[in-house]
Amino acid sequence: MAPMDRRKFLSRATVAIAAAIGIGWAVPGVAYVLSPAKKKTGEAEWIVLGAADRVDIGTPSLFKAKVTKTSGWVSTEAEVAVYVVTHDGREFRGFSNVCTHLGCRVRWVADQNEFFCPCHNGVFSVDGQVVAGPPPRGLDEFPVKVEDGQIFVSLEA
Amino acid sequence: MSDRVGGWLDERTGWRLVWDGVFLRQVPKVNWAYTLGSATLIVVVNQIITGILLTIYYVPSVQDAYATVDFISHDLTAGWLIRGMHHWGASAMVLLVGLHMVRVIYHGAYKFPREITWLSGVGLLVLTLAFGFTGYLLPWDQKAYWATVVGTRMLEVTPLIGDWALRVARGGDDLSAVTLSRFYGIHVWVLPAILLLLVGLHLYLVVRNGISAPPKKGE
Numbered sequence A: 001m002a003p004m005d006r007r008k009f010l011s012r013a014t015v016a017i018a019a020a021i022g023i024g025w026a027v028p029g030v031a032y033v034l035s036p037a038k039k040k041t042g043e044a045e046w047i048v049l050g051a052a053d054r055v056d057i058g059t060p061s062l063f064k065a066k067v068t069k070t071s072g073w074v075s076t077e078a079e080v081a082v083y084v085v086t087h088d089g090r091e092f093r094g095f096s097n098v099c100t101h102l103g104c105r106v107r108w109v110a111d112q113n114e115f116f117c118p119c120h121n122g123v124f125s126v127d128g129q130v131v132a133g134p135p136p137r138g139l140d141e142f143p144v145k146v147e148d149g150q151i152f153v154s155l156e157a
Numbered sequence B: 001m002s003d004r005v006g007g008w009l010d011e012r013t014g015w016r017l018v019w020d021g022v023f024l025r026q027v028p029k030v031n032w033a034y035t036l037g038s039a040t041l042i043v044v045v046n047q048i049i050t051g052i053l054l055t056i057y058y059v060p061s062v063q064d065a066y067a068t069v070d071f072i073s074h075d076l077t078a079g080w081l082i083r084g085m086h087h088w089g090a091s092a093m094v095l096l097v098g099l100h101m102v103r104v105i106y107h108g109a110y111k112f113p114r115e116i117t118w119l120s121g122v123g124l125l126v127l128t129l130a131f132g133f134t135g136y137l138l139p140w141d142q143k144a145y146w147a148t149v150v151g152t153r154m155l156e157v158t159p160l161i162g163d164w165a166l167r168v169a170r171g172g173d174d175l176s177a178v179t180l181s182r183f184y185g186i187h188v189w190v191l192p193a194i195l196l197l198l199v200g201l202h203l204y205l206v207v208r209n210g211i212s213a214p215p216k217k218g219e
């Protein structure tokens, strides 16, 4: 290798140090700007609703729970309401109580054995299917699981 | 830059004149104390980069300020690092500006023809302290709040206009949402604008007048 003169060496060293400092700013800076994008909300988060033995066979029971939603530094409390249905005490399904028509709250009417929406007379079956009225599709379903006698719901799906 | 591109650009912009004027100018034989101004300049650049990054998430309202700072420090990748660089950079800058000024005094470098360099430097010193004072309030935690209560309180002892000066600094009788928002605007817009102008003038004068040689014995 040809010997490098002092001037060349210093000028290269200056460029190298400047580049190192530049990288020192750029790498954390880019990571910092991009990091909110890589946060996945996909992870199923299970929310406790209550005791499974509160659900009578064949009769949807309404459970309410508070959830805190965090977006960035802002946390908001929201109440979720889920109708839990079982036909055998082992398999459980969870339905939203929000009407798929225009978002009113549906209510279980025991003597008709149907969900009823008071706004435009939408009617859903015990398994959330549309029976009558304007709703375009059945009630939204959430994944539900039972562990140690407690019902959990996941609102991600 | 390759010579061809550099030459092409030089024909149209004359950048080599500026480049050589800044980087290939003659300097007297100096010592390490002469690097203090450049060291300050590096910290200034650091404060600008990290400060801009902080404003991406920081929100200057009494509801959000503390929460966003907390979010930056704990939830974002490298947020603690960016904030740390800005925080420690602020202290480093006060220190370096002070040492740089001591060096200029020690060498008597403020004398003719460098009086304006010195005066612009005085402006930069005041700006550096103003940055520190306004920035300290922004996290809106207990320390920030009370430090600013005390800091603004000092204005009150000014003869004649004390009460008025206090109210101007706080934007009212007490520290409030108004104070926070004003300090933020001053910290990220007013002071940087003046800083860039003064740094530009300062560096222009350093290049234009050349750097002073260290005085010899008996000078």
Ligand code: HEM
Pocket (backbone or CB within 6 Å): B033, B034, B035, B036, B037, B038, B040, B041, B044, B097, B098, B100, B101, B104, B109, B110, B114, B117, B118, B119, B120, B121, B122, B123, B124, B125, B128, B199, B202, B206, B210, B211, B212, B213
């Ligand atoms: C943001 C703050 C400042 C920056 C970025 C800055 C930057 C610089 C730089 C890069 C130089 C070249 C020579 C050297 O580094 O010693 C310089 C020279 C000088 N600075 Fe500053 N400076 C700042 C603050 C100050 C302050 C607070 C004073 C004094 C009140 C001051 C007075 C001077 C003078 C008189 C020279 C000429 C020295 C000579 O020719 O030997 N500067 N400054």
Ligand code: FES
Pocket (backbone or CB within 6 Å): A099, A100, A101, A102, A103, A104, A117, A118, A119, A120, A121, A122, A133, A134, A135
């Ligand atoms: S909102 Fe339920 S039927 Fe219209």
